[in-house]
Amino acid sequence: MADTSALLTLSDLYLYPVKSLGGFRVSEAAIEPRGLRHDRRWLLVDERGKFLTQRTLPKMALLHLEYAHNGFIVRHIERPELKPLLVPFEAEHKGTQFVTVWDDMVFAFRGLREHDEWFSEALGLNCRMVHMPEAALRAPDGGDARGLVSFADAYPFLVIGQASLDDLNQRLAQPVPMNRFRPNIVVRGAAAYAEDTWHNFSIGGNHFEGVRPCGRCVLTTTDQQTAERTPEPLRTLAQYRTVDNSVMFGLNTVGPEQGLLRVGDAIEVLSYRN
Numbered sequence: 001m002a003d004t005s006a007l008l009t010l011s012d013l014y015l016y017p018v019k020s021l022g023g024f025r026v027s028e029a030a031i032e033p034r035g036l037r038h039d040r041r042w043l044l045v046d047e048r049g050k051f052l053t054q055r056t057l058p059k060m061a062l063l064h065l066e067y068a069h070n071g072f073i074v075r076h077i078e079r080p081e082l083k084p085l086l087v088p089f090e091a092e093h094k095g096t097q098f099v100t101v102w103d104d105m106v107f108a109f110r111g112l113r114e115h116d117e118w119f120s121e122a123l124g125l126n127c128r129m130v131h132m133p134e135a136a137l138r139a140p141d142g143g144d145a146r147g148l149v150s151f152a153d154a155y156p157f158l159v160i161g162q163a164s165l166d167d168l169n170q171r172l173a174q175p176v177p178m179n180r181f182r183p184n185i186v187v188r189g190a191a192a193y194a195e196d197t198w199h200n201f202s203i204g205g206n207h208f209e210g211v212r213p214c215g216r217c218v219l220t221t222t223d224q225q226t227a228e229r230t231p232e233p234l235r236t237l238a239q240y241r242t243v244d245n246s247v248m249f250g251l252n253t254v255g256p257e258q259g260l261l262r263v264g265d266a267i268e269v270l271s272y273r274n
Contacts, residue, residue, distance in 0.1 A: 008267035010203055011162060012178070012186035017072050017089065018042040018129075019101075019151040020053035022064040022224060023182065024072075031206060031259040034132075034148045035156030036184055038089045041132045043108065043151040044119055049099040051151070052127060054219045061227040063122060076122050077225070085118045087111075091131030099130055101151055107136045140211075140254060147254055155252040158214055159185045159195050164249065167192035168233055176233050180220045181250055187267060193241075195251045199273040204265030208255040210273060215246035 016023035019040045030037040044052040044060075054060045062079075065072045071088040093109030100106070108130035115129040132138075132150055140147065141154035149156050160183040169175035178186060185203070187195060198210040216237065221229050237247045 008187060008189040008269070010185060010261060010263055010265040010267060011188040012183075013261060013263055014182070014184055014186075015039050016182060017065060017087070018044065018063075018074070019051065020044070020055075020060050020219075021074070022061070023179070024065055024067055026067065028260060028262040031256055031261060033257040034138075034150040035152065035255070036261070039184065040150040040152045041089070042087065042091075042111070043099065043101070043130050043132070044123075044127050045099045045130055047126050047128075049097060049128075051099060051101045052123075054222050055217060057123060058222045058227045058229055059123065061222050061224045063119075074118075079122065082118070082122055085115065087115060087129075091133070093131060093133075097130065101138075102153070104138055106132065106138050106151070109133050141252070147257065154214075155211060155254060157185060157208065157253040157255055158183045158250050159187060159198075159208075159210070159253050160250040161187045161190045161192065161195045163188075163190055163192040164195065168237065168249075171236050172233055174232065176220075177224070179224045180222075180233065181216070182219075183250055185253075185261070189267075196248070197272045198251060198269050200270040202268045202270065204259075204261055206256050206259040206261065208253050210251045210253050212252050213243070213248035214250040214252050216249050220249075 013026050013029050014023045015026055015038055017038050062077050064075050064077050071086055074085045076082045091109045092112055095110045098105050099108050111129035119129055120126050138149050140149045160181055165178055196213050201208050221234050237249055241248050
């Protein structure tokens with residue numbers, strides 16, 4: 001069980017406006033029914049409407065995002081001739097279509113043609129950018145009735161303790177940064193992997209529920225600066241973090257429908273998972 005005597009704080013908040021592209025730190029973020037506001041509300045899909053991720057296209061790691069007023073800027077870090085693209089947080093939609101994310105068929109707004117053209121050139125394939133509107137209904141993994149989820153893989157929030165990454169890095173020949181694991185919420189003050197045990201907990205007075213540890217995939221082996229893949233850190237994690245044939249790192253979490261999170265918020269663990 002986690003050490004409840006330690007002072008637990010929210011140390012970092014991350015937004016990923018486009019699924020599987022780079023994210024950026026923010027000092028505060030509003031909570032909405034699907035997770036953090038603007039988190040994974042945009043998605044890239046192929047010509048058939050199937051979602052694209054770094055699992056099959058590691059070069060997506062080369063598309064980095066930075067915050068801009070009412071939107072974000074996308075840059076290809078290895079192709080300076082591609083002019084940076086400004087995308088609003090909210091869609092200027094030009095029609096609708098259904099897209100597939102894993103086994104889900106999701107209603108979406110089409111983005112602007114100039115966005116489609118930019119990403120098609122950047123990735124070297126025909127693709128389209130779509131946005132999840134408020135009317136879209138997508139439940140968390142397994143049809144969980146607790147709220148909605150964006151274009152994220154399974155749950156609205158991913159929580160990781162800084163000590164968990166520190167412990168992993170002590171086992172690796174080459175340490176990896178937190179961006180390999182794409183958390184929304186990073187916690188300081190907890191023991192390594194203590195977040196695995198959290199069931200009910202509050203952050204800045206907002207109530208969250210830990211559902212299950214997060215199974216990790218090949219995306220974690222993709223260097224987010226070069227798009228190169230190596231066996232690590234998945235190989236090392238598999239040696240001591242495998243449960244039911246899945247490699248676990250981080251906690252899948254559901255939360256309230258509204259609220260506000262700020263870096264520095266106190267965290268209180270109210271109950272623990274079995």
